[in-house]
Amino acid sequence: MLSEGRRTEEVTPGNRLSGRLATPDIRDEFGLETLDMNMGPQHPAMHGLLRLILELDGETVVRCDPVMGYLHRSKEKISENRMYPAVIPITDRIDYMNNMAMEYGYCLAVEKLLDVELPPRADALRALMNEFSRIMSHIPSIGFLMLELGAFTPILYAFRERERIQGIMEAVTGARMMFHYIRIGGVKADLPEGMPEKMWKYIEGLEQRFDNDFVDLIEGNEIFRARTRGVGKIAPEKAVEMGLTGVPLRCTGVEFDVRKHYPYGWYKNLDFDVVTDDAGDVEASYRCRIGEIRQSIRMIKQILENLPEGEVMGDTGRRLRPKEGDGIGRVESARGEYAVHVVSDGSDTPYRVHYRTPCMVNMQLLTEIVPGHYLPDIMAIMGLIDPVSGAWDK
């Protein structure tokens, strides 16, 4: 698992602080040694189960090797042994912070194999719940970033908002986290009576509380700026080269959003901006997340204003036997582009399912960006990537 090639005395050039590292010959001359440190997998700031093998020169990180796999649950193999609709609850547990997008991607892929027409209301509800799910994931992300920088309060404000959205989700889907709401051919249920008004009221309240509780508390803080500005700086070319998606890509200034550039479902009818930032550092990623929450609020308002009437489930037949072939469903999850590749052999279970989770790809940043930064910056960069353990290990 460890790449032996990099275990040399060669100092990986950091992007910002490389001049401050002791070069190998200086280390030899003074008999200096670097400190090997093992961080995780049980570590409060590791977003789940991630192990980092660090080589430290004082406070400066010389080498950072992430070791993944501590939360591997064989999602892809399990998916091969279940009937098509029964895979959806499995996908729920991949990115457990943004479950709705996980279901959406899988259902899109299977619907490509089936000839099923979706009622417009189902499409609109999918987009609506997806945007709620995105807010539900982005707000705690900001809270976690602050928690890792050492401020404990924002996370509790964040979870208050998440809790309220969970209340809405529970009323609509019947579950607080593992929704199993988006089904192949539609959604599980229509909105309960009076729910659109409740959602509208919540969204308007959120806009206000958001400015008061988060933006004022966090953005104006000098220490927050000092800790995040210029930390984890990624060049746009590098970001594209590494295949980053989502906020880590957009915060470098590259405009890419699956919802905009490869629109699916109801997103074709929505008017929204792709939020980008030029700085490409942790502060920029924070600003991007704030902007995306505002865009999500905007989208939810649009959907609620023209919510089409009608059925919420298309006609898929009783037993799903998609034709032979394969289908890909691409969606923009809260962490980046999430794609599901489903291969069918004509039976009622998938032949092969592959989940392309953004966390796994974005995690490359750790080896590339971290060397040269100080030890506490790792936590800030983790806040930039905002990975979820379930999503990188599957």
Added chain:
Amino acid sequence: MSLDILNQEPFRFLLSFGAILFLVLNLAAVFTMAERKVSAYIHLRFGPNRVGPRGLLQPAADVFKLFSKENLAPSRADIWVFLAAPIAMFLPAALVWLVVPFAPNAVIADLNVAIVFFIAMTSIGALGLIMAGYGSRSNFSLLGALRGAAQMISYEVPLILSLLGVIMLSGSLSLVDVVNAQAGGFWHWYFLPQLPMFVVFYIAGLAEARRVPFDLPEGESEIVGGFMVEYSGMTWGLIQAAEFASMGLISAITVTLFFGGWQPPFEFLDLGNFNWVWFGFKTALLVFTFQWVRWSVPRLRMDQLMDLGWKILVPACLIWLFVTAGAMLLFPSVF
């Protein structure tokens, strides 16, 4: 007649030391409770409210739990250093209370070098931290101890420099004299002429007490507790008690030096021997600001911490030192 014996030397010393230990340990318990309640209200939570009336017995339950836990030590630890470290951290924080004047006639030892004693004792506190980090023999502890050593030695400099203005104005190193020099209403308190020094002292005091934003030795999110990551049970409890005691101590010293100690804000509010109420009130207020800061801001990074200490606080102190000295030379009648 029979009580006179208590006023004689060995008994007086033992009694007063017992009283100080009692005070400091109880302060630690009260501050734990205050910390949890203040943080709870900032977080829009309730905080502990189950043990006793309004949760007030929570610290007692905590201490009982800590005493009933096993003291684990890593097998590779340097066991004597490991066990001595909490004591080395706690004792200095407790001892400085001996020279703090609580009320007009209530000071245990009116040392004529009380301020020097305070500086010496806070420096020894850093030693305990290094012992804890080194004795645990864990990478996380070691990093925490190195950070702690660098931080506490660096912030000793602005801390001492910011004291000098007060020493110059009062002309004495005794805390009793400093308090007496500030008599006669709040406009005589030193925080007004020494405002920059007070701000520096407050910030350096936060760093000495290892409170957020200067809790780098603890570094909750990256080194998970730092120097005290290996401690458990009452050894951990003693480290916590030392932290809370030093927070109270920094507040008490700040009050003594810059806010007139036990002096009432207006002369007609003089309570005589009960002036310790003023002292307690001001100290509690400062402790509250410590907690307010603790739950509002993120942590600094090591290089930013050093920049703040050496590039901002020390020059600011030196400048104001010269301003004070110049003013005292030019207008001797005012001082």
